[in-house]
Amino acid sequence: MGKDKETPEERRERLRQQEWENNPSGSLKDSLNRGANGSLVDLVGSLGWKGTGILILIMIFGFIIYAVFFR
Template identity: 70%
Template sequence: MSDKETPEQQRERIRQQELKNNPTGNLNDSFNRANNGSLVDLIGSLGWKGTGILILVIVVGVIIYYFFFR
């Protein structure tokens, strides 16, 4: 049985390797991520269905905005 990584595990492993190789280059990113959050973390935690729903909600919101406020 082969032990294959999921895409989320692979992204996290690559991110951890990058942090080990360049810890000071990512210092500013880590400070900003603590305040603002990261889009990559949001999309990674939602999965493809959650991302699709999020995009659909945004599109419907824009359509409603243009319909009522224009």
């Protein structure tokens, strides 16, 4: 598949692989920092739109349940 017809996910992965090849220690540091702090972009990218919607609904319902029982 050419660079013109690749999806955004494939492009991100290709750029990530190129960065790993060019600077493995810098990528390791970035991944350790991202793992420690969490990255919303990676979470949403891995879940897709359905998973993200379900996550938002769970957060809303969790807040409602918290508001009803603990206030």
